[in-house]
Amino acid sequence: MITTYFIIIEVVVLLSRLYGFMPGLETFSRYERSWLKDDVRAGLSVAAVALPVAIAYAQLTGVNAAVGLYSCVLPMLIYALFGTSRQLIVGPDAATCAVIAAVVTPLAAGDSLKHWQLVMTMTVMTGFWCLIASRFKLGVLADFLSKPILMGLLNGVAITIIVGQFSKIFGFTFDEKYLLERLGGAPSYLSQTHIPTLLMAILTVVVYFVMKRLKPTWPASMFAIAVGGALVWAFHLTDYDVAVIGSVAGGLPSFQAPVFNIGIARELVMPALNLAMVSFVSMMLTARSFAAKNGYDIDADKEFKALGLANIASALSQGFAVSGADSRTAVNDANGGKTQLVSVIAAVLIAVVAVFLTAPLEFIPSAALGVVLVIASVHLIDLKAIWGLRLRDRQAFYLALTTFLAVLFIGVIPGITLAVLLGLFQFLRTVMRPTDQVLGLDAKGIIRSLDSSDKASSVPGVFIYRFNSPLTYFNATYFKRRLLERFARQNQLETVECVIIDAVPCFTHLDLSVMAMLTDIDVLLRKRGVSLVLAGRKRQLISWFEQTDMVSGEEGITIRSDLYLALKMQQSHVAACEAQQLDDSHSDDSTETVLTHSQI
Incomplete structure (x- = not known):
């Protein structure tokens, strides 16, 4: 009898430790049958929204479309086990993809294989930075980048992405690297507009907003891209030089450690730290808002660990860096998602597409993906909120405006570095010169x-x-x-x-x-x-x-x-x-x- 009691105690202790290590397991162990219907509906909706976005963000990062799908599957499964938010959906994010592209593109020098390897290397580094922060219980860094700084950063990144996608929408190629130079050459670029490509972009916009008007709850981005792909396939629009994403190497990803050059990898260390900081702060803002709405708390240190493991899993499955996706999290919550099972269902559906249904993806027009990215980025823009800070908190307004202008004028990576330094200086000023x-x-x-x-x-x-x-x-x-x-x-x-x-x-x-x-x-x-x-x-x-x-x-x-x-x-x-x-x-x-x- 005493031995039985000791065994029970050991099992309870083991489970408590396991639940502490994997919070998702505790949720699954207490799962209620009444939640299943809502979770299935939310999982289907999240997968429908995540599919076109993942492909578009893969294009933004500069890698094959299948890599965008790989970046959803394992990270979502990992977060379902290790994350403490029941609604948060992790996956490719506009800001993280823009940062990776800005860092890796110059280092790759046009070599697509090297580009992909550097993307995976930076993703692994980002994951390790997150794990180190979790080990030293640095979840308080969620408050390090203040909301005004993050507002300026996201607005600047969104505008940078939008301008960058104009080349896909109008059918030309930018020669300049920075935003101001691109805007300065706008008249010359617009004269190079490829009419069939522009018409495809306009059609995508029309289909998207018609779907939003007729069926607001349906995945409008998926329908818009599907219509564009169907037209390319049916009318052989590639003969008219309409650019498409091309062959998509589907199937199961081959799990491998990134291959990289030590000298080049050294260039990725600090950008990976910046990316870890921005990804975590952005994720925490989303996770906390939905946790407060649904009446529970989240653990910032465990969230750091979950984000780190998700990024490492993404890199090992040939994906790129992920973060909390606010739009997909909102879709999850709007469809009544109750638990992390939503992430599991969405991940399985995306995996099925990545393994068995990649053939139709090669007909997706680049202009349609550009439109999807522009629409996603427009939702990040909130210049009115920055201007509103001018009356409520002038110091916060200057912080947001400085970060916003820095991202626009000196680039994404220097802008993020400046944002981190501004957060540090703001903290030091508060401590050194308090009220x-x-x-x-x-x-x-x-x-x-x-x-x-x-x-x-x-x-x-x-x-x-x-x-x-x-x-x-x-x-x-x-x-x-x-x-x-x-x-x-x-x-x-x-x-x-x-x-x-x-x-x-x-x-x-x-x-x-x-x-x-x-x-x-x-x-x-x-x-x-x-x-x-x-x-x-x-x-x-x-x-x-x-x-x-x-x-x-x-x-x-x-x-x-x-x-x-x-x-x-x-x-x-x-x-x-x-x-x-x-x-x-x-x-x-x-x-x-x-x-x-x-x-x-």
């Missing part, structure tokens, strides 16, 4: 900030200061300057006898530079007859004082449990001193009276 407040009491005796509302007033003889950032060596000097400046300002209005610092928000870790700075402030204040009190984190501060041989208590810096106690003790001390002075005064008066009578 601060002088505190007082309101009519109810509650401590609050002193501001123009006059709801609170300063405490006579007491200066209460709050610094809204952890104190460390690179902002200690700024803390000292701000405290002394504000102290001097209040001391001019009334005599200050005690300075109380709210220790809770700023004393978060031991830093020798901070402790030395505290000693300097205490010395300066003592010369003026002012005592220094730290309020909050009492045990922690006492421990730090002992470690650094600093003096606390009456002979040093006073430490109290919280602001209210510090203020109460100071007021009691002042009252005691006033009472003592009053007693001394009465005693002096009595002595003088006695002396006067004795003299008489």
Whole structure:
């Protein structure tokens, strides 16, 4: 009996560890039959939307159409097991494909096989960066690139993609690499327009919007591409130089490690890091929004691991980098998808097409794919939201605008690098130059900030200061300057006898530079007859004082449990001193009276 209990306990422990490692398994173990109908419907819809998009993004990345399909299958299955979002669909994404193309194309120098190998290499590197971030629990990086920066980045990438697809829609080839040069040569390029190609693009647009009008829930992109392919096949439009994607090498992918040159691979390390950062932040924005809508939480560190494993699986199955796909996730949610089974169903359907049904894909016109990419990119553009930041948060507006212009003017990769640096500088600026407040009491005796509302007033003889950032060596000097400046300002209005610092928000870790700075402030204040009190984190501060041989208590810096106690003790001390002075005064008066009578 005891042995049975131990076996049961071991099984439970093993399952809990397995569920922690693969969150999708826990969902599948608790699967309810009532969810199946919704998941099947959502899986069919996701596959219908993902198929044409995957082929189009393969063209954008510069690889065979089948690679786009491979980039859906294993990554979706991997995420279904390791991801914590029940609605998120991973797969090819406009931003990731644009980044890969911008990095790999110059390095490949026109060699298609080398191009494909470099794409897989960069995908593997991106996956490993994600796994490293997950190992060190860096899921907080989801907040590193702020929403304004990501808004500017996605808008810039979307416009870059749209301009790049004009060559497929109008039937010419760009000679320039950057957006501004391409726009500058627009008149010359438009004169080279290939009329049959342009007519095919126009037909694709018409079919797409007619389908959207008549059957809003149907996959309009798939129908538009299918109509274009059918026309190319039926009327032999390739004889009129209408470009098509050509032969698609279907079948099962041969699992292999990417072959690469060490020297060239070195050029991919930092772009892969940038790609991992952008992919993760974009994915987390999508995952969190749908998790909040459906009433559950997601684990950022596990999401990093799931994204890393999905990218490595994509590379080993001859695919390219993937991320969270917001449009396909929205389709999943709109069709009532309940669990990760949607990803499994969609992956199986796409795998069937990739293995058995690739022959018809060779007739798909490049102009139709260009239209699909333009439509997908248009949905990423939200310049109105960037402009709206101008009134709500001017700093956020400048961040978004700078990132947006950087992507347009200096390119996708430099723009992403700048976005990462802007996120870093924004963080450092917040930590190094945070907000601060002088505190007082309101009519109810509650401590609050002193501001123009006059709801609170300063405490006579007491200066209460709050610094809204952890104190460390690179902002200690700024803390000292701000405290002394504000102290001097209040001391001019009334005599200050005690300075109380709210220790809770700023004393978060031991830093020798901070402790030395505290000693300097205490010395300066003592010369003026002012005592220094730290309020909050009492045990922690006492421990730090002992470690650094600093003096606390009456002979040093006073430490109290919280602001209210510090203020109460100071007021009691002042009252005691006033009472003592009053007693001394009465005693002096009595002595003088006695002396006067004795003299008489």
